[in-house]
Amino acid sequence: MLSTTNEIAFPGGKQTRLKNFAFLSIALSFFSMFWLSQATLAALDIEQWLKAGDTTHDLIGVGLFITFLAHMAMLPMILTGIRTLGRARVLGSACLALCAISTIALVSDWACLHDIVRQYPAGLDISGEMFVLRLGLAATCAYLTFQIGLSAALVTTLKNLKIEQSTRPVEDTFNAVNILGILCAGIGLTITVRMYYLDLPVSAWEWVVLPILCVVAMPYVVVLLSWLREARKENGGLLDEKQKTDLLKGGTTSWLASIPITVALFIVSYVTGPGPVSALWLPTYLFTSLLVFSASTLYFFREA
Amino acid sequence: MKLGNTVRKCRFDLDETSQQVLADAVGVTRQTIYAIERGKFVPSTLLALKIARFFGKSVEDIFYVIDDE
Numbered sequence: 001m002l003s004t005t006n007e008i009a010f011p012g013g014k015q016t017r018l019k020n021f022a023f024l025s026i027a028l029s030f031f032s033m034f035w036l037s038q039a040t041l042a043a044l045d046i047e048q049w050l051k052a053g054d055t056t057h058d059l060i061g062v063g064l065f066i067t068f069l070a071h072m073a074m075l076p077m078i079l080t081g082i083r084t085l086g087r088a089r090v091l092g093s094a095c096l097a098l099c100a101i102s103t104i105a106l107v108s109d110w111a112c113l114h115d116i117v118r119q120y121p122a123g124l125d126i127s128g129e130m131f132v133l134r135l136g137l138a139a140t141c142a143y144l145t146f147q148i149g150l151s152a153a154l155v156t157t158l159k160n161l162k163i164e165q166s167t168r169p170v171e172d173t174f175n176a177v178n179i180l181g182i183l184c185a186g187i188g189l190t191i192t193v194r195m196y197y198l199d200l201p202v203s204a205w206e207w208v209v210l211p212i213l214c215v216v217a218m219p220y221v222v223v224l225l226s227w228l229r230e231a232r233k234e235n236g237g238l239l240d241e242k243q244k245t246d247l248l249k250g251g252t253t254s255w256l257a258s259i260p261i262t263v264a265l266f267i268v269s270y271v272t273g274p275g276p277v278s279a280l281w282l283p284t285y286l287f288t289s290l291l292v293f294s295a296s297t298l299y300f301f302r303e304a
Numbered sequence: 305m306k307l308g309n310t311v312r313k314c315r316f317d318l319d320e321t322s323q324q325v326l327a328d329a330v331g332v333t334r335q336t337i338y339a340i341e342r343g344k345f346v347p348s349t350l351l352a353l354k355i356a357r358f359f360g361k362s363v364e365d366i367f368y369v370i371d372d373e
Contacts, residue, residue: 171333240332242345301335303344 064110067140071103098142105136112136174243174301177220177227181294184220188213188287196276213283220290243301250297257292261285306370312341314359314366330354 079096112129119126191213239247265284269277315321323337330337330351339345340355347355356363 171335174333240336241348241351242332242336242339245345 064106064113068103068106071099071106075099098139102140102142102144105139109133109136109140173227174239175298177223178294178298178301180223181220181290182298184217185287185291185294188216188283189291191216192280192283192287195280213287217286217290246297246300249300250293253296254289254293258285258289261288305372306343307346307367308343308370309340309367311337311355311366314361318359326355326358329358 075096109132112133115129116126116133119129262285265277265281269281311326315323315326323334323341327334327337331354332351336345336347340347352363352367356366359366
């Protein structure tokens, strides 16, 4: 764990950014662990996995890609940690090295899975690919475990540092929350739209699709909750009157946009009957609303 | 009717005070001051009073009504 000395002081803005990165990093790490557990199960039971068909292959491919994105999202947190906290330099540098190794491992995992899917049905030997695959997964799991520890340590350290508290509305946090909302909603919508084209069995919606989409929304929810908690501590002082007005305008815009979306989903569901739409209407609605809300709020805030 | 203001002029008259300094003094973001100066955002009575007090003037000296033609 990192030192919890009270000797270091730095501005509230930097503290907020570091905290946001730490929370985002923890959320994405859990998401990656979830995906890697699926990939590990697939690697352990390769024959069953290969029989599962293209849908499962696609899901694991999407998972590896999102884990890669998670690695990229963690980088700013690690770099900020290295720059800001002297005692974190050794741990942060080690984490940075592990991040690089893990990113290479992820790419090699993806390449191995690609080869296995093609070679195994043809009766070719895949023992080499399997060895590299398991090695890669082990490297990534080790990195993610370390990353969760580092993130938790950073949060603990920040809580105990002598920090210059900001009592005025923070523009950066407002922007960051809305940008994160746009990113989460964009990723969620992309995955949801992709799901429409996958031929998944009905049971898969419950144990695969909805948990995945919940995890995609998690970074936004975590940052939003921590921001609201800070705002409550300051008796709402973290938002000024224009930001409150912009949130109201954004809310109204997303409510108005949700009406045609809901009607369209209802019509499609009614016409096509039981199918992907009847299972995916909720994430489609939620992610579209979040996208419109975050984008419009940010637009109203910046439009002057 | 629209609300006009001389906030930008007052800032320059007061040692070219920056938007951020004014924003910090009255407890809002720099973006809000920018929007007020551009006439895109109408401040509350409380915020208008705070801005006037910062410049040592009355609210009417800074904010005025622009009648429609």
